[in-house]
Amino acid sequence: MSETPPPAALSDRAKWQAFAVAVSVAALTILDLSKVNVGLPSIEKSLGAGATELQVIVAGYALAFGLALVPAGRLGDIYSRKLMFVIGLSGFTAASLLCALAPSIEALVIGRILQGIAAGVQMPQVLGLVQQLFQGEARGRAFGVFGATIGVSTAFAPSLGGLLILLGGPEDGWRLLFWMNIPLGLAAIFFALRLLPKRSGPRVRSNLDLIGVLLLGVATFSLLFPFVLTTGGPGDSPLRWLWLASAALFGGVFVWWELAYQRRGKSPVVHFALFRKSSYRNGLLLATAYFGALPAVFLISTLFLQEGLGLAPVFAGLVSIPFALTSAITAFIGGRLVQRYGRALVVFGLVFVIIGFSLDLVLAISLPAELAPWGMGAALLIAGIGGGFVISPNQTLTLADVPVSEGGVAGSMAQLGQRVGTSIGVAAATAMYFATILRESGTEVELVAYQDGFRNALLISIGLMVAALALGVFDLNARRRQRLVPSGE
Template sequence: MSNRRLSADEASDHTRWQAFAICVGVASLTILDLAKINVGLPPIEEALGAGPTELQIIVAGYALAFGLALVPSGRFGDLHSRKAMFVVGLSLFTVASLMCALAPNVTVLIVGRIVQGIAAGVQMPQVLGLIQQLFVGAERGRAFGLFGAVIGISTAFAPTLGGFLIGVGGQEDGWRWLFWMNIPLGIAALLFAIKLLPSIQAHDEAGKELDLVGILLLGLATFSLMLPFVLTTGAPSDDPRRWFWLAGSVVALAAFVLWERAFLARGKSPVLHVKLLRLASYRNGLMIATAWFAGIPAMFLIATLFLQTGLGLEPVYAGMVSILFALASAVTAWIGGNLVERHGRRLVVAGIVAALAGLVLVLLAGVALPPEQAPWFMALAMALAGAGGGFVISPNQTLTLQDVSLGQAGVAGSLTQVAQRVGTAIGVAGASAMFFSTIYREAGEESRLTVYHDALRNGMLVCIGVLVVALVVSLVDLRRRVVAAETDEAA
């Protein structure tokens, strides 16, 4: 065995990738918790007597809390210490997982899920800020490619993992294992994070003020935007007055923009420099991320509900349908991370087109094939969607943040995550509402399988529709980049 000592540069490079591994591992843990709960909903409903509203809050409440915590946590990490915020978030996430695992009733479980969401929102912007800090140029693209591969695997393997844990733990208490698994993993990650994450970072040149008013206004705007979707279950009992919250979101957002401009004019450092949204690459990337995450997580939920409640598959088998999506997206995310510097937005356009084709085939397989064949062909169709997804998430992340200064890396990354969580809440609410409202409306009128076919069709059309929006924005951004390149070349 060689005794050669690492050079300073090699040691530094080795340490950077170790820190990156911790960041990606913890991000994966939080994303797993967002997605694996889908297969746990029927057992939770049976074990704790949860109704449609409680089940919706268990899923979307996590996303809501996640979204609310992102921007203040990202800003605080930018101004002070990303490492400290990472450790705080991971510690809170581990404790909240214990609370969920021991929950004696659905109320405690909901509170635990919301605390988990807050903790995930504290962690995630530090992950993105640290990746921006650790890598530059083409190496950053490769890092985001690997990050996207791991996140893709986590999202798509989560239902399979969740189904396996429920099978091991039993129908009555197996859902608790979804949370027990976080505790040893969280403790181990915490020890490595304290040792490996960098403590020194660049800070925003404008100062260290924490813009509390701006944070509160943005939080209110986010809360008011997401809440009516979180409360949408598709049941006849849904209160139509919940949509009035959207008007509050518009008012809060307008007040936020006015405040941020005034705060900056006084020479202080706002929570969000409005000029960040003037960057076309950043603004378009946010819109693409919002639409993408409105479609794909909702597709997983609708497919899982159809397979479990419509076709009667066990949770572990319903979860396995997404395995090919995970494998395909992991491969193409890594490839996309290496190609994004060369091909840019074209990769994202190609990825969305492939994903759209995959979702259409998932729908056709579910409604047109016999129940014994449908899961197999849905899995194959998801492989195509996953192959496209790998060319969307990590390349879009790289392209969105490419013009952002390092001092704004955390808060810029936070807003990309806010966009994702808002998209998830809207997409899950819209698709699940179409799914369940179809079941409520058609119950007793036709055969049970026909009702679930209609529910799958209506839910999947929501997912397909929002991906069409993502494609349109991607094409607009691609055209903008082509024109800019031609102008620069002519000059």
């Protein structure tokens, strides 16, 4: 096989072919963040899983994902994004096989954690490759397609999961959720080896800060672990929150070490100069809040539709399709409009998302049970209109001022923020959902308990979305003030 030419020598067709491979694998990764949610009741019956094991299957994946992101992004920047991409994709495919064959809940949990690590290795390379392959308006269009793909993957995953469970049966249908990754992963490995550019550009002499990687890993683990253990049940120990003190301690030591390491003329894991760029800092915080809300909404909706309203998994998953379709369309449009409207486009999108989620809450608990799924689907259609104007434009604005040489680690930090948001948001919403149902378990009309649990959980997600809107408005005002200040001042 001939060596792939460097990015500068690639034709537009070759660039978009490489992008297609990268974004397809990103979609496969994101699908696994949410399609497994539909299979939780099936996994519970098949393997006898308890609430803690089910929570680890969901949140443990996100935890492992987050732990691998930054060191993998740094390795891709230093050495080869293509190599790291293929390593991550191969590991993801192998871990999916382990999950598909899992004879026990313990084996499935181990497989999911390995899946998360592999996903965390490959995802930073996707964002780094987009930075590397495209500039200017072409980068905005690429992130528009990327955002549309992620939006569709996130929202369509429950429907896909429900269909696979229908095909495989209520007991072992969940295994198809993992079997589907294997042929897709093998095909993606073939095309990655053939189409991805071999090098990220000229090789830069650098180093990998192993102590910094370890400190960041411990801090990230300590931050997310108590949320992995949060189920909303009576067995949740309050001592788990002591892990947050460990997160603060190791986070502080990490910052001290990185600054001292950089003063010695070496290259740290995270260049804190990135956070002095307001576009990067504000965009990262906004995405963290947004992804704290979005996956939780789909998970809680799926649980409510199956457990509260008695829908089969395939029909419960169909309710999120309107969000998938509208967000895909507006994400594609948003990628073309972001250069013209900037942060205002994101703020507009967030307003629509909040309206849609608020309607979702009201219609789910006020309509009769047979009409509630239709009302929820209509509300999510409105939310999807706004969602497409958030993900891809915010990604473009967040990375706009980041040098290509830092694209992998900058993208991985942004992804880490998203995974932190997802873990905290999902844990908080599911804990509230189950805690409310347990508290009201004596209610004569059980549907009322499920409705109250759905309402209380969704209010958490809406609150996170309002926080994202506040960050968007703050950034929009800051950008306007900067334009008003004369350049000589």
